[in-house]
Amino acid sequence: MGRALPQNSCMGRITIRDVAKAAGVSTSAVSRVFTDGASASAATRARVNAAAKALGYRPNALARALVGERTNLVALVIGQARNVFDSLFLEALADALAKHGQNLLISLVHGESAVDEGMMSALDYQADAVVVAAGTVPLATSERCLRLGVPIILCGRVLEREGVDCILGDNRDGARQAAELLVRGGCRRIAYLGRGPTAYSDSEREDGLREALAHLGLAPVATATVDPDNDHGFAAATTLLSAPQRPDAIFCGTDLIALGVLETARALGLRVPEDVAVVGFDNVPMSAWPSFRLTTVDFPIATTAETVVERIQARLAEPNLPAIVRRIPTRLVARATTRRIP
Amino acid sequence: MGRALPQNSCMGRITIRDVAKAAGVSTSAVSRVFTDGASASAATRARVNAAAKALGYRPNALARALVGERTNLVALVIGQARNVFDSLFLEALADALAKHGQNLLISLVHGESAVDEGMMSALDYQADAVVVAAGTVPLATSERCLRLGVPIILCGRVLEREGVDCILGDNRDGARQAAELLVRGGCRRIAYLGRGPTAYSDSEREDGLREALAHLGLAPVATATVDPDNDHGFAAATTLLSAPQRPDAIFCGTDLIALGVLETARALGLRVPEDVAVVGFDNVPMSAWPSFRLTTVDFPIATTAETVVERIQARLAEPNLPAIVRRIPTRLVARATTRRIP
DNA sequence: CTGAAAGCGCTTACAG
DNA sequence: CTGAAAGCGCTTACAG
Incomplete structure (x- = not known):
């Protein structure tokens, strides 16, 4: 007949039992004092709180979670x-x-x-x-x-x-706003540069661009995919911007990619937005920096x-x-x- | 005499008991099968694993944590x-x-x-x-x-x-390396721009700069503090760089601040590094971007x-x-x- | 309002 | 190797 002895009280781990003992009440009473909306007399409350404070008691969230409704x-x-x-x-x-x-x-x-x-x-x-x-x-x-x-x-x-x-x-609507701005600004040869179909939001943004352009009787002149770990799209942007029929605007799946395009344009000696306009998506803090001043779609x-x-x-x-x-x-x-x- | 009925089996929550029952073994046996290094016969192991798989059983990490040594x-x-x-x-x-x-x-x-x-x-x-x-x-x-x-x-x-x-x-040593590079590059009027004493690492970097310069018979010509939420140090950098006795180098507490200094220098029409050299700390990915090419201290x-x-x-x-x-x-x-x- | 009891899902000595 | 039992720290009906 194995009789395991209770072995709390070691390691400074104060349990509800210690508080109950110190306060001279049951563990149920202690529990209630620590549960919002549970009933306990003012006297009990005071004694329990005093004992808990003196002992430095805090309920074990794991035990609570095990038995309660929520783990938080x-x-x-x-x-x-x-x-x-x-x-x-x-x-x-x-x-x-x-x-x-x-x-x-x-x-x-x-x-x-x-x-x-x-x-x-x-x-x-x-x-x-x-x-x-x-x-x-x-x-x-x-x-x-x-x-x-x-x-x-x-x-x-x-x-x-x-x-x-x-x-x-609302990726599609953001893309629509971007497309309309570009077209109203005179752009006609608009390309898309994103992370490709594995990125859900990106593909919605691409679709949004496509739809909005179609509405205006246009279509993207190119669509390219970036390996974002690698180079923020420097390579893809270089290809796009060096093509014989260079796009006059690039709409990007994310700001980071758009910043990469800006970098690339600079390196190629292209003026932004005169030679090529660039729009990002997300509005990360860096996009507002003086070096970039990126037009983008704000995502709250x-x-x-x-x-x-x-x-x-x-x-x-x-x-x-x-x-x-x-x-x-x-x-x-x-x-x-x-x-x-x- | 309140007799609470066990109410598991609802909600699809499969417990160790369900697996034990299905496998025809005790809960202890199931527990052992799921505990590395515990002893269980091959036969038991097989039956338990089969039952667990069939039922989709996974041990409750909370219960484990409550009774075990670790919570992970x-x-x-x-x-x-x-x-x-x-x-x-x-x-x-x-x-x-x-x-x-x-x-x-x-x-x-x-x-x-x-x-x-x-x-x-x-x-x-x-x-x-x-x-x-x-x-x-x-x-x-x-x-x-x-x-x-x-x-x-x-x-x-x-x-x-x-x-x-x-x-x-090793903030001090990083700062030393930066200081030596600056001095060997001909800089003599070196300023520090950081987040101030509340940022522990920053203050070590500042101290490191001070010590290294002292070693070379120099001292920082200015020390300024930045409010990093606000402007990445544009304001502080503007003040530093517009001073009558402009520093010929700014060592920054973080890369983000250094990038802000670069932005500011550009805005003021100063050439980097000819008019003012800039060094950061951390080596965040952005520092390597073509627009910045920031010299910095790599923090692994x-x-x-x-x-x-x-x-x-x-x-x-x-x-x-x-x-x-x-x-x-x-x-x-x-x-x-x-x-x-x- | 309060305490005794049962239970949450698990593990760990203890006998066998 | 295996199962019965006790326990982890807590909460929640249930009587009182």
């Missing part, structure tokens, strides 16, 4: 933040979550397949919700989340799937993060909400890399 | 990543931790005082270790960590305190993150290790913003 853990599955944009989003999300007492668990993901691993790990830790801002979500994994009642919020991509909310910028990161967090709360309160696709409005910021419209 | 959670307390550098570090850390099966819990911190909150929250979740890369650690909090056996690793700052490891770049982020993670493992294995202050070597990268040395 939200997982973020995100790719390598080679883009300033991702880091800014991570930050904004952590901030918005903190306002709700929720903590951010990070799953940094390398390949596409790793999204799955990241989500599973989130589930292992019983995250209250998982925010995916990388790659694509395998069907089996999204079903598992659904079955477990863990909301999935997709950022920057759309997946029409029951229970999966999608929050992303803070609003996006707040919308994500609001949606998490809504779903946690009401699990059976129908899935939404929420578009955050984007807004053109005209600076110095496009021609002035009279 | 490492907390990072970090400030607003207004600096690319911080994001890169976060990423590198997440990566290095993943290799050890550890997950990153983020505490984004705004003011100095919030460092305390972030650390306490980490402790609430029973993090195995806490990495602090922001502000300063209150004595009471570091003592609490120590008492609980949770290692603290400081990044980018030094705190001589029992049990607190510090890992940071990946090495730093790996060192942090190694140290965490070492301390977890051997809690009573004496505290260390580990300096990661820095290396000057000469590019186009300093004069060529013959």
Whole structure:
């Protein structure tokens, strides 16, 4: 008959039992004092608080999570933040979550397949919700989340799937604004330079450009793809800008690429916007720098993060909400890399 | 006599009990199969694995953490990543931790005082270790960590305190290399532009510059402070560069500031490095861009993150290790913003 | 309002 | 190698 002796009280780990003993009440009473909205007399409250303070007691979040409804853990599955944009989003999300007492668990993901691993790990830790801002979500994994009642919020991509909310910028409309500005500025030979079809937002931006140009009776004169780890598109931009029939404008999938185009144009001795106009997407801080003054489409990161967090709360309160696709409005910021419209 | 019925099996939450039942073994057996190095017969192993797979069972990390030695959670307390550098570090850390099966819990911190909150929250979740890369650690909090056996690793700052490891770049030596390059290039009127004394690394860099110059019989001709949220130092750089006795070189606390100086110099029509040489610190990717070609001191982020993670493992294995202050070597990268040395 | 009891999902000695 | 039992630190009905 193995009789294991209780071995707390070592390691300075103060538990609810220690507080209960010190305060002369039951552990239930202590628990209630530390639970909002639970009933405890003023006297009990005072004694428990005093004892807790004296002992330096803090409830074990893990134990709480194990037994309670929530863990207050939200997982973020995100790719390598080679883009300033991702880091800014991570930050904004952590901030918005903190306002709700929720903590951010990070799953940094390398390949596409790793999204799955990241989500599973989130589930292992019983995250209250998982925010995916990388790659694509395998069907089996999204079903598992659904079955477990863990909301999935997709950022920057759309997946029409029951229970999966999608929050992303209005990429098409941003691209339309850019296209119209370029055309009104006299550009006719407009090229697209982006990260290619693997980047969801990028491809929407490309489609948006294509649609808007079609509306104006035009079409992109070229479409090129960049390896963003590598060179911010210097190589692709060089090819585009050295072509015999050079484009008179390049619309880029991200600001980072657009800045690379600016660099390349400079290196080739081309004037911006006279020889070639350039428009980016995201409006990262650097785009406003005097050296660049990049015309770009502003993507409101803070609003996006707040919308994500609001949606998490809504779903946690009401699990059976129908899935939404929420578009955050984007807004053109005209600076110095496009021609002035009279 | 309240008799609460077990209410698992709802919500699709598969527990160790379900697997045990399906495999016809005890929960202990299942647990052992899922614990590396625990003994289980090949037959048991096979049946348990089959049952687990069929049911889609994954151990609850929270329950494991509650009863086991480790949570495999490492907390990072970090400030607003207004600096690319911080994001890169976060990423590198997440990566290095993943290799050890550890997950990153983020505490984004705004003011100095919030460092305390972030650390306490980490402790609430029973993090195995806490990495602090922001502000300063209150004595009471570091003592609490120590008492609980949770290692603290400081990044980018030094705190001589029992049990607190510090890992940071060799700022002084980096500054020395920069100073020597500038002086050998003919600069004599060298100014410092940084984030001021609140930024630990910055002040070491400033000290390093001062010492190295003193060694060469010189002293900084000016020292200015930048508000990095605001303008990347455009204002401060403008003041410095418009002074009657203009410096012939500016050594900057970070690359971002140095890029701001470059921008400012351009705006003022000054040639770099002929009129003024500029050196940064960190070697962020952008510094290598053709528009900037900034001479800077390389700070190896990946090495730093790996060192942090190694140290965490070492301390977890051997809690009573004496505290260390580990300096990661820095290396000057000469590019186009300093004069060529013959 | 309060305490005893059962339970969250797991692991770890302890006998066998 | 294996299972029964106790326990991790907490919360939540249930009686009182």
